[in-house]
Amino acid sequence: MTTSARPEGARLAAAERPSRVVVEGVSPDVDQGRFPAKRTVGEKAVVEADVYAEGHDAVTAVLRWRPESAPEWTEVPMEPLGNDRWRAAFTPSALEPHRYTVEGWVDAFRTWRAGLAKKVAAQQVEAVDLLVGAELVEAAAGRAQAAQAARLRAAAAALRGGEPIAVRVGTALDEEVALLMARHADRSGAGRLGRELVLDVERERARYGAWYELFPRSAAAEPGRHGTLRDVAARLPYVAGMGFDVIYLPPLHPIGCSHRKGRNNASVAEPGDVGSPWAIGGPEGGHTALHPELGTMDDLRWLVARARELGLELALDLAFQCSPDHPWVKEHPEWFRRRPDGSVQYAENPPKKYQDIYPLDFETPRWRELWQALLGVVAFWAAEGVRIFRVDNPHTKPFRFWEWLIAEARRAHPDLVFLAEAFTRPKVMHQLGKVGFSQSYTYFTWRNTKWELTEYLRELTKTGVKDFFRPSFWPNTPDILPEPLQWGGRAMFQSRLVLAATLSASYGIYGPAYEQMEARAREAGAEEYLDSEKYEVRHWDLEADSLRDFIGRVNRIRRENPALHANDSLAFHRIENEQLIAYSKSTDDRSDQLLVVVNLDPHHVQSGWLELPLEPLGIAPGEPYQVHDLLGGGRYFWHGVRNYVEIDPRAAPAQIFRIRRRLRTERDFDYFL
């Protein structure tokens, strides 16, 4: 057996006696400290750990935490949960990484005191028992200061002193002495986790927010004109009126002409075709330039400011790829992969070819310069006041690149938020969360049935995934018109929106396609939109039939109910109908408790008996309670665990109930009725 086989234990360290206390199984802990866990400012971090020693001596455990910039640790006593598991919590208040760790020690005084109490009960106390305690108290006095030291010395003297044993036992079991002894415990043999864990603390928008995506070039008020950033500014009240928090714009940069795609992704563009905004770069510039038809940097600054006035925040797109006309292709040919014939390697996924896109070569020998230039892109837009980035296809760039880029960017601007647009394999999506993305697109887009939704949300909210992967639920995107939206009509658009907006604290839609219920696919079986805005300018008549008011109501419910600002409390409830899904969310203090019931069937009335466990809601058995449908306005008195629910999708396919308790007095009844 060599030293390294059991790195800590097999050989004994030169100096100190090893600790008796084991600290392990700490949560949150992402890959044993390799990555930070995520929280937002003001969001409680509940920390648990296994802390124990051999035998039956009393153990004390503390959580230690500090903001990275603070020199001093704060200590919080941990509560024993049974089975050697302990828990405490802290709430980060600063926008910076926080560190935390756990420490535990065998508490000789508490052990002695508990034994003495048993001996008292058995009338077995001997003078020598009290002398053992006196020695412990004297030792603590040596670790204490001034008044507390004096108080402890007095207690030790009393334990030794000439009073009858019964009196001295009183000192031994005195609560104040116990408190002082806890404060000055002998921690020389403490066990420690052996590493500090990091909490990545972001601002609230990393966790909670409603996003609205639109194509600026389609934002002109009148048909036939290429929209501009000024047009987007004019559209802001419409977006803010629906209650969104973030307006996200696809790339604003010059669009390449070489191999430009035509309408509906035709491989050859017709004259006048505008191309895809993701084919970035032309003679006018690349990732730090604006498409001339969209406007100027001044227009952008005005848009950023105008959005802020309306309570909206602008999110831009980071798509780290180039059109063949991007200035970098000439200025930095070494950032691209060359084929043996000297041509630049375009993107391909054989047999498909994307000749309008040159991928950047993240493995080029000049990778440092390239990576630095890409960080420069982020810095450029951040300097213009942009603080949110939706990142295009991050799963095709190295993880370590993102880990570095996000850390560096947030060192300069800790309030940056990055959304990963990755629709790929589960472990790749998770790794992007681990390396620093604030939130990520998810599989929600394709999770439709009750079983699919329940299983997926369990993974997202009830496993370790919740500590590093924050979901953003999108019922549609410019790339994805999910099949159910193609046939499900208004009720399907409504139910998918309610699911996204209430299951996930962050969600978004691509509009006006969504609120106008655009349902036409390019061809049968495809998820691509017909006449997609990715390849052409569209005009949207905002006065047409729309879900605008419905969406506004849902977003208002989100804003007014903090239960919807996080996902941890999510609980699904039994309802005997596969077409009805029911779940609740609540705040820690139960002051806000919502129950959502959604009819997944867009065509038929569905009903069932809902089972709502009352104890977690703090409702006593037999206590009546009211449920108030914030969406439809209905109010119902419910009793007990099982209550009847019926949803007609033609009215609205969902009910969002606020659960109102405390129906104890006449006045309460008056108030609620």
Add this chain to the structure above:
Amino acid sequence: MTTSARPEGARLAAAERPSRVVVEGVSPDVDQGRFPAKRTVGEKAVVEADVYAEGHDAVTAVLRWRPESAPEWTEVPMEPLGNDRWRAAFTPSALEPHRYTVEGWVDAFRTWRAGLAKKVAAQQVEAVDLLVGAELVEAAAGRAQAAQAARLRAAAAALRGGEPIAVRVGTALDEEVALLMARHADRSGAGRLGRELVLDVERERARYGAWYELFPRSAAAEPGRHGTLRDVAARLPYVAGMGFDVIYLPPLHPIGCSHRKGRNNASVAEPGDVGSPWAIGGPEGGHTALHPELGTMDDLRWLVARARELGLELALDLAFQCSPDHPWVKEHPEWFRRRPDGSVQYAENPPKKYQDIYPLDFETPRWRELWQALLGVVAFWAAEGVRIFRVDNPHTKPFRFWEWLIAEARRAHPDLVFLAEAFTRPKVMHQLGKVGFSQSYTYFTWRNTKWELTEYLRELTKTGVKDFFRPSFWPNTPDILPEPLQWGGRAMFQSRLVLAATLSASYGIYGPAYEQMEARAREAGAEEYLDSEKYEVRHWDLEADSLRDFIGRVNRIRRENPALHANDSLAFHRIENEQLIAYSKSTDDRSDQLLVVVNLDPHHVQSGWLELPLEPLGIAPGEPYQVHDLLGGGRYFWHGVRNYVEIDPRAAPAQIFRIRRRLRTERDFDYFL
């Protein structure tokens, strides 16, 4: 964001481009490498890991392993299991720690080759595609030697050469070229786990064995005499005849007189009372001395040798505590805790006092000397040929002490086996496994119902626990006469034995109390034996009614069926009767497949329909098979998934079926019938 927040990724290392490949989630891995995983010589270690890169390039993963003493790594290609999970295995053949780790890299040639194959199918291949491949092959030639380099250079030339594209494609997709390219892959950008994991390799007895415990002083052939080691030697054929592998003896040392306990744990001994063997130490010596009435060191040596001749191995007890008369109390007073009145602190668990026992103070300032002395005890008996130790109450001594002691002892004698006699909280029991105990007593002793057994075995065999905690199932011990044995009669003794012997590869009984079905408790509600051998000499009439033959049959079945030598394959099967429990075990190659059905009700015939999934057994739907009850001798033809089972506990409360397949020919039928 500081460097340390994301230790590996946030800041870039000075020299190398970071790898694109993530290696994580390796199993087995006990606490991220803090502790080794356990295997025995010849036992396969299946290693799995998540290995992946961003994007869709082909990734190759290998398992690397070596015995600690070997300088060179062996590499095994890992198989992809889907979802970015990979698997490979190695089988340690040497009795020493083995190291293993996982490495993966993006395989440019495989990526290129797969893309080319798709282009071939789409009739899209261009000359430049082949030149890309030629560059990769030339680079590999530079990494290869002699003939292989020449072969690769020839392939590169063929890819570049003047032949028609169709011919050059043949070279590109050539299997031999693919093999050579795999052998000389560019691993410069490989991702590595970043640490080496350790496999603690023990001998087979650490995993598999049947133990028999007896009190030497009760081993005299005739009543009224204090038994000796020579008497134990005379008892060996009896024990070997029942098919046991290990004979374990409680402490053989001098027993203290001070505060000696009397019969049935009386607090005061009567004259002539022999005391508890665990009150170790008297004027004749301590942990390296033999009790004079048991015999001499020569007798012990003879016993060790005689046992070996009979295929038995001797296990001794390590009880690291002292009677007040132990020589160390005088020679090393600093190894004991003193009370303020100068007296030595005896063991206590208020209000209980154990004045016959002085615990050693593992935290004494002289702890190094004490620990070394205890290692000396192990070394002393190991020098006498003892290789198995049953450790008394390890959960009252520091974990780090055991970690150090076991590692040091096994450095001298890698074939040492340590059994932890810990009946305590789950995490403490687990930690003892982690720090090095080969196996451990378990909660089996109190798991009686089908639900209890199923849940407990799931934890032991289907979770990470199996990698560090090897169970030893004991239906009784000198300390525990479980309540069901007090009322369940012969059938209960039989069923508990079959459960222990077939659910766990290691098990043991305390005899002759077990085979003679000793069922008298000291008092109602107690688990202590009446007239316990812990405090007095007992005489057992070996000719009395006994389970001797039954136990012999069960142990023979164990020896003859390798399926019972491990626990990993354990699977429980549905049977519609809570009193019937059914499970199977099989070898990796399915050459040995056993099905065990136990009637947990000792009083009534129980029957039910058993559901046996056929696919894991390799039985085709519709294929008849035979089950042969190795215990009762019955043979049955079964068909399909559901078959009827009926067990009369008066005959035997269990059936141990060998499942016999391949009933394909007349000859097979003859053979089986």
